Amino acid sequence: PEDIRVYEFAEKLKRPMSDVIKVLFDLGMMMTKNDFLGSDEIEVLSDEFGVEVTIIDPKDEFNYEEDLAHDVEEDPNAVKRPPVITIMGHVDHGKTSLLDAIRSAKVTEGEAGGITQHIGAYTVEQHGEPITFIDTPGHAAFGAMRQRGTDVTDIIIIVVAADDGVKPQTEEVIKIAKDSGAPVIVALNKMDKETANPDLVKGQMAEHGMTSVDWGGDVEFIPLSAKTGMGLDDLLENILITAEVLDLKANPKVPAKSAVVEASLEKGRGPVATVIVQNGTLKVGDNIVCGSSYGRVKALIDENGKQIKSIGPSHTAQVAGLDTVPPSGEVLMAVSSDKEAKEYAHKRYEYDRHKELSKSTKSTLEDMTAMI
Numbered sequence: 001p002e003d004i005r006v007y008e009f010a011e012k013l014k015r016p017m018s019d020v021i022k023v024l025f026d027l028g029m030m031m032t033k034n035d036f037l038g039s040d041e042i043e044v045l046s047d048e049f050g051v052e053v054t055i056i057d058p059k060d061e062f063n064y065e066e067d068l069a070h071d072v073e074e075d076p077n078a079v080k081r082p083p084v085i086t087i088m089g090h091v092d093h094g095k096t097s098l099l100d101a102i103r104s105a106k107v108t109e110g111e112a113g114g115i116t117q118h119i120g121a122y123t124v125e126q127h128g129e130p131i132t133f134i135d136t137p138g139h140a141a142f143g144a145m146r147q148r149g150t151d152v153t154d155i156i157i158i159v160v161a162a163d164d165g166v167k168p169q170t171e172e173v174i175k176i177a178k179d180s181g182a183p184v185i186v187a188l189n190k191m192d193k194e195t196a197n198p199d200l201v202k203g204q205m206a207e208h209g210m211t212s213v214d215w216g217g218d219v220e221f222i223p224l225s226a227k228t229g230m231g232l233d234d235l236l237e238n239i240l241i242t243a244e245v246l247d248l249k250a251n252p253k254v255p256a257k258s259a260v261v262e263a264s265l266e267k268g269r270g271p272v273a274t275v276i277v278q279n280g281t282l283k284v285g286d287n288i289v290c291g292s293s294y295g296r297v298k299a300l301i302d303e304n305g306k307q308i309k310s311i312g313p314s315h316t317a318q319v320a321g322l323d324t325v326p327p328s329g330e331v332l333m334a335v336s337s338d339k340e341a342k343e344y345a346h347k348r349y350e351y352d353r354h355k356e357l358s359k360s361t362k363s364t365l366e367d368m369t370a371m372i
């Protein structure tokens, strides 16, 4: 690999840089401290200095996600879990309106005077069956999560305004949805408008490989209006039917693995992260690691601003207690001790630093260790 510089090599070997440069020079290689060493040079140098060089990927060093991951597929104790939904669509087609309409229609049921607050995700109930929605604008959070391999989304809702049809961003999200492999439900929004033309939308969507069930395809199109509330129940029913087919499972009895939907620094509360639990149960008091930050769950706050003791699979809450603000899409996991949390976080910090370094200099994520 060509991502280690002459001075870095000298540092690793604890040799004066001039020695390294001299050896290279004697072999006819003119290099200065900032030049990158190729594998040939590294081989020559390790012979000359009598060291054995191993190239390691630092990612292998801190694989807590793999260390701690729990294989749900193989778990006989896995039980049914609610679906997690992401809503995508062209700007102004009604994503925010739809999320707000579902939330205000459903989320406070049974919560006397509950004041809902925006925390980036919320759970509603349809006939007693929970459904969790990721409540962040656009598909940014989805992208961030995918990039980090924290695919929490089970079902994608593509909103298309029935009076406007397929637009560039609709095409974009169709592609994203296809790539993700998650099942799609199309919300034909703004059906209250006189100019609504659902057949036009169905035709356009069919051209993009998303054919409505009533046109012989396999995608459900639900006519609705985020404005009047018409069709919202149909949408939720359809989500439940789709989820049933997916046979979603998790084991609530293992330590939590969750994904950060969004996070910020909040006055008086410090770093606060909204998470969706993928597996296990996250509890107040748990030692947690989240990328390079760590801590202990000081409080869990739900979308009604209420303090809760724990959240199970597919459920969401704000987590207070991390030492720094993690990025969206990061994995937050419960570990067995404060020491373990600190260790994982530190390793991850080192890894991120390396990655940053190699990005600013040259490619790859590899590091070099030398054993004398």
Ligand code: GDP
Binding pocket: 089, 090, 091, 092, 093, 094, 095, 096, 097, 098, 189, 190, 191, 192, 193, 224, 225, 226, 227, 228
């Ligand atoms: P987003 O950009 O996809 O989040 O779209 P918004 O939810 O912000 O909606 C864009 C505009 O469309 C706003 O002015 C909404 O009031 C309006 N709108 C959203 N849904 C409906 C609907 O079902 N019917 C009508 N008539 N207007 C809607």
Ligand code: MG
Binding pocket: 095, 096, 097, 137, 138
């Ligand atoms: Mg919006």
